[in-house]
Amino acid sequence: MDAPGVLHHVMARGIERRRIFRTDRDRQDFVERLKALGSAGFVTVYAWALLPNHLHLLVRTGTRPLARSMRSLLTGYAGAFNRRHRRIGHLFQNRYKSVVVEEEPYFLELVRYLHLNPLRAGIVPDLDALARYPWSGHAVLLGRSAVGWQDTRAVLCRFSPRPGPARAAYRAFVVEGAGRGRRSEFQGGGLVRSAGGWHAVAALRRGREGWLADERILGSGAFVQAVMRETAPPPLPAKPPATPEQIARVLTRCASAWGVSLAELTGRSRRRVVAHARTGAAWLLVQGLGLSIARAAQLLNISPTVIREGVPCAEVLARARGLHLLDLVGVRKR
Numbered sequence: 001m002d003a004p005g006v007l008h009h010v011m012a013r014g015i016e017r018r019r020i021f022r023t024d025r026d027r028q029d030f031v032e033r034l035k036a037l038g039s040a041g042f043v044t045v046y047a048w049a050l051l052p053n054h055l056h057l058l059v060r061t062g063t064r065p066l067a068r069s070m071r072s073l074l075t076g077y078a079g080a081f082n083r084r085h086r087r088i089g090h091l092f093q094n095r096y097k098s099v100v101v102e103e104e105p106y107f108l109e110l111v112r113y114l115h116l117n118p119l120r121a122g123i124v125p126d127l128d129a130l131a132r133y134p135w136s137g138h139a140v141l142l143g144r145s146a147v148g149w150q151d152t153r154a155v156l157c158r159f160s161p162r163p164g165p166a167r168a169a170y171r172a173f174v175v176e177g178a179g180r181g182r183r184s185e186f187q188g189g190g191l192v193r194s195a196g197g198w199h200a201v202a203a204l205r206r207g208r209e210g211w212l213a214d215e216r217i218l219g220s221g222a223f224v225q226a227v228m229r230e231t232a233p234p235p236l237p238a239k240p241p242a243t244p245e246q247i248a249r250v251l252t253r254c255a256s257a258w259g260v261s262l263a264e265l266t267g268r269s270r271r272r273v274v275a276h277a278r279t280g281a282a283w284l285l286v287q288g289l290g291l292s293i294a295r296a297a298q299l300l301n302i303s304p305t306v307i308r309e310g311v312p313c314a315e316v317l318a319r320a321r322g323l324h325l326l327d328l329v330g331v332r333k334r
Contacts, residue, residue, distance in 0.1 A: 007103055008059055009114075012070075012074060021052055058110050062305070118130055118135075154310075242290065282296050
């Protein structure tokens with residue numbers, strides 16, 4: 001199951017549990033290939049961890065199907081690895097796991113779980129060493145390492161709108177989870193079995209590697225059912241669109257709440273307060289009025305990716321200003 005914007009926990013393991021990374025040159029090669037996918041917009045990378053015989057990624061599908069991106073990443077890396085080490089044959093098991101993830105409440109849990117893998121595996125001795133480990137996204141989130149292709153904002157803004165407090169809260173979150181050990185639901189795909197199973201996708205073959213995506217779903221029963229329903233024909237009818245008056249009222253209220261003009265909100269201003277106001281407006285349009293992400297992006301003159309990544313942060317940004325987003329849209333939770 002895949003579509004633009006779908007969140008995936010991807011796992012790949014060496015054949016017969018053999019090493020897929022022998023040297024730092026191997027690891028750097030893989031990172032450069034992952035960087036190319038992220039920089040091209042094919043995936044958005046939130047978390048990643050490289051271990052000797054397997055790897056974990058938390059990614060969102062971008063402008064092309066995940067299967068194509070994984071084929072490019074793993075097949076290209078396997079060929080280069082074999083040439084470097086003068087070996088032949090398969091490097092990876094011919095199934096990589098791709099778990100479709102329900103964003104809340106699993107997004108932050110998976111970021112933490114993936115980044116604790118080197119500690120659980122004994123590759124690093126403690127949390128201080130984990131913070132210096134160069135082959136995962138943990139050090140990047142802590143500000144110890146800088147890579148432009150990992151989306152740190154979408155993670156950190158869930159803790160605080162300010163980078164310093166956000167990193168401190170993220171660090172405490174990881175420390176709190178360090179003693180929890182392995183969690184089977186993050187390894188095998190959650191509740192897909194309760195929905196009656198998941199069909200394997202067709203084999204994708206190139207060179208010496210044959211790829212099958214072992215796809216599963218991690219989420220509540222309602223989420224599993226929704227995914228199955230949305231991927232089954234015929235498509236569900238679209239909700240009636242919000243009226244122009246409703247849209248105008250919400251945008252005006254949002255601009256006023258953040259102290260910016262309506263022209264700034266829907267224009268090209270790069271001021272931080274305007275960016276925060278746009279994030280709030282995106283939440284109001286998508287969650288409050290039921291607009292599509294594409295339509296909200298058009299109204300706010302930003303890309304759908306910016307909205308998709310910013311919406312989860314909107315309530316944190318609003319609370320920092322003493323605002324309640326549901327008040328701005330005219331609805332309050334009971």
